[in-house]
C-alpha cells in the first residue's frame with residue numbers, strides 16, 4: 001500500500017493522477033499546508049524540505065523496508081518504474097520523457113509558481129517581478145505549444161509522466177493570466193487529456209479542501225509575510241480558476 005502525503009495543489013495532483021492512471025491502491029494522508037503541517041518534525045522526517053507531495057510505499061518492488069520519496073518528479077519516475085507504465089523502455093523514448101519531466105520540474109512549475117505568487121499573493125505589487133515572471137510564463141507556454149505542434153503529447157506520441165507533470169500546472173492558466181487561445185496546440189492537448197477518467201479521478205482528490213481565499217494566517221504560514229490585511233484570492237488553489 002502507498003501512503004500519499006498530499007495537499008490539493010498542482011504538485012499534489014500530479015501524484016494522485018499517476019496513482020489513478022496506474023490503478024495502484026493508495027491512502028491519502030492530508031497535509032494542511034496553510035496551517036503549517038509541512039513544518040512539523042514528523043513530516044520533515046519524510047521530507048526535510050517541508051513540501052508535499054511525499055509517498056511512503058510499504059511494498060516496494062525489491063521488498064524490504066518501506067520506501068519514502070519526496071519531489072514529485074522522483075515520485076513519478078518511481079511509480080512509472082514500479083508499474084512499467086507511462087515511461088518508455090527504449091533509450092530515446094525514455095530520455096525524451098525524462099528531459100521534459102526535468103523541464104517541467106525546473107522551469108514550468110517553479111516559474112508559474114513565482115508568476116502566481118507575484119501576480120496574486122505578494123502584499124506589494126512589484127511591476128518588475130510581475131513582468132519578469134509573466135514574460136517567463138508566456139515564454140514557457142510558447143515552448144510547450146511549439147512542442148505540442150510537433151507531437152501529440154509532451155514527450156512524443158504517447159501519454160507519459162511528462163504529460164502528467166505538466167497538466168495540473170497548465171490547469172492554473174487563468175490564474176496565471178494566460179489564455180489558451182494564444183497557444184492552440186496546448187489547448188488541443190489540454191482538452192484531450194482532461195477527458196481521461198483516471199486523470200479526473202486523480203484531480204477529484206482533495207477538491208473539497210480547496211480554499212477560495214488565503215487568509216492572513218495562511219499567507220503568513222506559506223510565504224512568511226505580514227500582509228496589509230484582507231483575504232487574497234487563493235489563485236492557483238482557487239477551484240473556479242482551475243480550468244478542467
Ligand SMILES: N[C@@H](CCC(=O)N[C@@H](CS)C(=O)NCC(=O)O)C(=O)O
Pocket residue numbers: 007009010011012033038050051052053070071072073105221222
Ligand atoms: N519541487 C517540489 C515542489 C513541492 C512544492 O512546492 N509543494 C508545495 C505545494 S504545490 C508545498 O508543499 N508548499 C508548502 C509551502 O510552501 O510551505 C515537488 O515537485 O515536489
